[in-house]
Amino acid sequence: MDQLLSITWDAGRGIDLGFFTLRYYSLLFALGFVLGYFIMKRIFKREGIPIEKLDTLLTYTVVATIVGARLGHVFFYQWDYYSQHPWDIIKVWEGGLASHGAAVAIIIAMIIYSKKVLDKSTLWILDRVVITVALAGCFIRLGNFANSEIYGDVSNSAWEMVFTNPVRDRILNTNGQWIDGVEFIEKEEYEITDSITYPIYDVEVHFNPKIGNRARAQESFLDHIKPLLASASKEDKNLVITGNEFEWDESETLVGTIEARGYPRRPTQIFEALAYLAIFFILARLYLVADVRQRVGMLFGLFLILVFGFRFAIEFLKENQVSAEEGRAFNIGQSLSIPLVIAGLYFSIFAKKLKNEKE
Known part of the structure; x- marks a missing residue:
């Protein structure tokens, strides 16, 4: 496809x-x-x-x-x-x-x-x-x-777009006390189904030092953010976390990336x-x-x-x-x-x- x-x-x-x-x-x-x-x-x-x-x-x-x-x-x-x-x-x-x-x-x-x-x-x-x-x-x-x-709605078309701002807002509005920023990096990879081709992203998360350490950051993210995005209603679902652990930036103590699936929508x-x-x-x-x-x-x-x-x-x-x-x-x-x-x-x-x- x-x-x-x-x-x-x-x-x-x-x-x-x-x-x-x-x-x-x-x-x-x-x-x-x-x-x-x-x-x-x-x-x-x-x-x-x-x-x-x-x-x-x-x-x-x-x-x-x-x-x-x-x-x-x-x-x-x-x-x-x-x-x-x-x-x-x-x-x-x-x-x-x-x-x-x-x-x-x-x-x-x-x-x-x-x-x-x-x-x-x-x-x-x-x-x-x-x-x-x-x-x-x-x-x-x-x-x-x-x-x-x-x-x-979610669809593959000549104009498909993934709207990531609502995802960032949802993360920061509910967990902004320990996350300073979120970035979305589109990869040249796709999850292909019978009806939709989903683009794959690396979600880069900048944790606040108040979170403590990497283990605590990963646990909190997987326990709170991942289910939060997965439970979004059909009309609010723009991206879900598919990865199970972070890849940590060795030059930054609390900056990690985790894989996610984007939902392409008609603009x-x-x-x-x-x-x-x-x-x-x-x-x-x-x-x-x-x-x-x-x-x-x-x-x-x-x-x-x-x-x-x-x-x-x-x-x-x-x-x-x-x-x-x-x-x-x-x-x-x-x-x-x-x-x-x-x-x-x-x-x-x-x-x-x-x-x-x-x-």
């Missing part, structure tokens, strides 16, 4: 500036909205809308995106947990955002914005703001990729980012067509069809986000996408009837 391209994705979470770490996800999230701001600025100028109304639009959109995405995750994906830990809902920095919640919140925000700030119909502003939302979606998925989250974050970028260009191009632009609700409807239609399809290649999705015909993301696609079909089909509404 020929080994296809295998990439180890081991990028850090951000840029260490000394006094704080600039997270890649935060940077890409912000970049998406900054670019969207300048695109909407051109649209407002083109259509004679006062630019001073643009700052308010940005505020509405950003707040709706963050609050809606967070509440969407809380209620759609992990209500059992957050109903018992309500204070954790505000911990957005720990992750947990749902695009479906963001979509609903943005629609609500645009209803309020169109009534309080803009002398236009809600569908008029939605037709234009979804162009920038598609672009922001691209950057948000790139942020997910940087964070090694929302990845695909579905990249697929989604490329799809949303393509949707951005499609919507932007159609906006320039006068007949399409005048059909109020047409671009909004197309956005819902394309974005959530693709989201429905890509979920078949993704790992479940929560264990409660196991055994379901459609996961939560797919179930939430269906009504949004139907709504998109409605707005697209009946857009012509709405074209004479107040613009």
Whole structure:
């Protein structure tokens, strides 16, 4: 069996500036909205809308995106947990955002914005703001990729990747008191099964002197870390320890390597980012067509069809986000996408009837 391209994705979470770490996800999230701001600025100028109304639009959109995405995750994906830990809902920095919640919140925000700030119909502003939302979606998925989250299922494909950052985080978060660092070195060896070819790694572990000696370090690692990684749920399994003892670096007292098996996954974050970028260009191009632009609700409807239609399809290649999705015909993301696609079909089909509404 020929080994296809295998990439180890081991990028850090951000840029260490000394006094704080600039997270890649935060940077890409912000970049998406900054670019969207300048695109909407051109649209407002083109259509004679006062630019001073643009700052308010940005505020509405950003707040709706963050609050809606967070509440969407809380209620759609992990209500059992957050109903018992309500204070954790505000911990957005720990992750947990749902695009479906963001979509609903943005629609609500645009209803309020169109009534309080803009002398236009809600569908008029939605037709234009979804162009920038598609672009922001691209950057948000790139942020997910940087964070090694929302990845695909285990598979051999032309783009397979092993995400090692979640493994390092899990080790350090649970045993950081006696491990200073973990590195993953891909070997030119593979474990071949009937369906998957697993790349083999040397895991280099830098133990803290507090562990005592090599014998204690090896015992603790095999007793705690090895079963910890092996017991990971299907959606969290990225690497398991297969070796039974360390090979110690003779020049370093407490630096040892042990063999492990990596789990190659589809980088579905990249697929989604490329799809949303393509949707951005499609919507932007159609906006320039006068007949399409005048059909109020047409671009909004197309956005819902394309974005959530693709989201429905890509979920078949993704790992479940929560264990409660196991055994379901459609996961939560797919179930939430269906009504949004139907709504998109409605707005697209009946857009012509709405074209004479107040613009």
